[in-house]
Amino acid sequence: MGREIRRVPLDFEWPLNKVWEGFLMPDRFDEVDCSDCKNGYSPQAQNLYDLWYGYLPFDPASTGSTPWRHDSPGVRAFAERNVTQAPDYYGSGEAAIVREGQRLASLWNGQWSHHLSQEDVDALVAADRLRDFTHTWSREDGWQPKEPSVAPTAAEVNEWSLRGMGHDSINAHVVIEARCEREGVETRCPTCKGHGSMEKYEGQRAEAEAWEPTDPPKGDGWQLWETVSEGSPVSPVFATADDLAGWMSDPERGDRWVPGDVARKFIDDGWAPTGVVTPGRGYSSGVEAVGWSESQY
Known part of the structure; x- marks a missing residue:
């Protein structure tokens, strides 16, 4: 850019x-939304997607995770930063930090993404999605695997998820897909085969994939x-x-x-x-x- x-x-x-x-890309390649899914997931996978982002009620105990508290180190640090950067909005002093910590803890306790199980973490490691733990980076050599290899724990990854960028949508998909596989259920919507949309005519998707910008x-x-x-x-x-x-x-x-x-x-x-x-x-x-x-x- x-x-x-x-x-x-x-x-x-x-x-x-x-x-x-x-x-x-020309509008003629626009497909129609699938009538049986929101984004290409099966009903079971969609349920997991909603749990990941907190769109459905989530209980940390379901993954064996400990709920966050306002005084958990990661929550406390985030609350202090918010209060320091915007005192006119959050207020100031210890009471404001505690109040903001309580809000953040409540928010994050309702999202699977901040309460992964060890199986979830292992799936991310297998997909090479936790390089902050498993690799080192330098300007000269880029990302390099740590020797000996590192296996982060669920507690470490959940704490990390409160800082910086945390998990992205790719991580969400990796964990959801791995969970579906463990439970023996289909990840993709059977109607649209995971595309989230349907062709208006046969061959439309192939034409779109063959299209190139000029x-x-x-x-x-x-x-x-x-x-x-x-x-x-x-x-x-x-x-x-x-x-x-x-x-x-x-x-x-x-x-x-x-x-x-x-x-x-x-x-x-x-x-x-x-x-x-x-x-x-x-x-x-x-x-x-x-x-x-x-x-x-």
């Missing part, structure tokens, strides 16, 4: 900030595009790279202005991320960061 340079015809006309039509036409013009969405133009088309650099360095662009030499270097590179965070500078736009020397990071 970021900004990129595209070479398009000088007379290319497409509305600014509107996603290029060739990047969007780029805008190529030409001699220079144009700035954003790629935070599927991709759309954010500048007029210019005849030369210098003209585009001049537009990017126009002070009238306000906080989107960058120095001319930075704009030209970005155009030469052709791409920059949306933003860059460094210890010395904090957050800066990716285009601006292109112009930094290595010593400025």
Whole structure:
């Protein structure tokens, strides 16, 4: 996601900030919702899905887990952070922290995702979904398995789930699928075979899978595009790279202005991320960061 340079015809006309039509899958490939499921799960798996997110009443004892309390370390730390960051909303002092801790404990005690059993955790490890426990990471080598291997406990993973990003939808699916397999029930909806939708006509899904996006036409013009969405133009088309650099360095662009030499270097590179965070500078736009020397990071 970021900004990129595209070479398009000088007379290319497409509305600014509107996603290029060739990047969007045509509506003719839209299927109809399955009448027998919400998202491709069987009734039993849907029940587990709802327990995972707390849409149905959940009891921590059902997985052998201990309910969270307002003074559980992970709950307490989260409550302190919330109160510290927004005292006007939560109040301040010990009473506010206890009150927020009680709210969080009640919320998380109603969700299976914060009360996994050891079998649930083992399924996540087998699917390589708990790298925070099983791997180390470095800029040089990326993720590397720990030696000897590590087998996290359910208590450790449940505590971890209260911090940072925790579990995502992939983890939810892994645990739900493993639970269904252990209990001998089907995971997928028998009607739509797990798709969550039905074809309007035979072969529609195959056509959609074969579809590929098409780029805008190529030409001699220079144009700035954003790629935070599927991709759309954010500048007029210019005849030369210098003209585009001049537009990017126009002070009238306000906080989107960058120095001319930075704009030209970005155009030469052709791409920059949306933003860059460094210890010395904090957050800066990716285009601006292109112009930094290595010593400025």
